[in-house]
Amino acid sequence: MLCYLTTGKHMAIYVSVLVVLVLLAITAVTALIFGFGGAMAARSRFLPLSWFGKGYIAIVRGVPDIAFFLFFVLALDIGFEMLRHGIKCPDWTAPIWQGNDFVVCPEAKLPLGNAPQWVHETYAFFLAVLTFSIVFGAFAANVLYGAMRAVPRAQLETAEAYGMTHRQTFWRVLVPQMWVYALPGLSNLWMVLIKATPLLFLLGIEDIVYWARELGGSKTPRFTDYPHGDWRMWYFLALLVFYLAFTRVSEIALDRIMRRLTHGQATLAGEAQRKAAT
């Protein structure tokens, strides 16, 4: 059994667990940045920018997100290739859209047709991260926008009374205080993000779902030293347990962070902590 679980191909599934964790780490950060940008745009006093921010937040509602995932990967790919096409080969005359075919000049292909395998994989991964960030950025923007509005008005008015400019008020008063209001929403988002990672499979990444299907399928003695029947069920059970453990651990960790953040805040929970301490 142990021999079986350490074959060369099995290393691939362990690596793909790492891929998932890397994706989570990168996406969490970029989505937060996207979300912050979106929320700032929505709050902006410049009307078109505010429309843009609100539109970005609103557009992800009402439609299944999986459709967005499928859509953005193709759309981004097309967008990048058209951009490179315009820059790299300006004297290309044939139309890009030829019926049902999308043709750009060979130099504009992304990744280049003769690039090694790992470049293709990295590019696919990059597209996936970008897609995840755009979709989750919209959710994060919504949460942060709500949190910014939840900070008591009096705090901002006090800051203005002290003569702070609009920008100073935003960075020194609003942003430090909004996190405690944003955290419940953001931790919910984190849970959703964890549970969205298997969708990587749909974006054509060789992730854990892919490998679980590959490795679990029945193997005949002809091709491998470790033949077995159809074990895919057990592989997916293992994935299920992995995700359960992951969400549980995150839940506990986020609870801790929340307790830290409420410390010294002018909220009900903060008051309760203060009273408990004395």
Place this chain on the structure above:
Amino acid sequence: MSCWDTIADYGLRSLGIGERLLPRDNFTLCQQVTLIGSGMIWNVYFGTLAMVSGFFLATAVALGKAAQSPLLRKPSEWFIFVFRGSPLFIQFFFAYFLFLSLKQTHPIFEPFTAAWLGALIVLFLNTAAYSGEIFYGALQSIPKGDLEAADAYGFTGWNKFRRITWPTMLRLAWPAYTNEAIFLFHATALVFFSGFPAWQQRGDALYYASYFADKTFNPFIPYPILAGYFILLTLTVTGLFGLVNRRLNRHLPQQSRSKLRLRPNLLR
């Protein structure tokens, strides 16, 4: 070929009625709208049946989680934890392969490997867990006074539950439950991407949308069509749930009636 012919040929394609072959080239807008709309039949089927059947299990699970006896409480807690803590996508895969290996030993599981039953069961259990948690939360926040008043009037047992506890629980849970219903309908789009095969290319809306996107390498037509259909579906669900909400709140004074507030949808 006019658009009516296309609708006649492909309108029920997702059920296997009509033209056998999907269009291969020269896709018209009409074909895309018709086929994707035909796929919506499956989304509505999965969503509605899972919602209706899940409702009863959710009530049971919520009561179980609120029960005193650990014999009832622990299983309910675990049920909710397992289905809420793991991705629906993985649940689909696991269930599919589980049914597949059960089929080897017990031929009775044959229909379970098809999407119409297998995926429905997963969706049913999943929505039961999510709405069970919502109902549990509502059950915990029933005003104490309501229950005391029921006691004072001499309501007990089943009568008290049927006339006081349950309607109040539903009333409090309804806005969140509406969101859950919308999630559920969106989650139905996952079915044919998660192991369950689309037999003879009878798929749901997203299946056809991605078919067109793959064939034309142009996501800008099929996905917005899909989005349009889903927005319509969402509006319909919201409207229906709004009617129920009005009925649940009809005894309250005008100001204190809770409005349905839709929050942005997250996937699970």
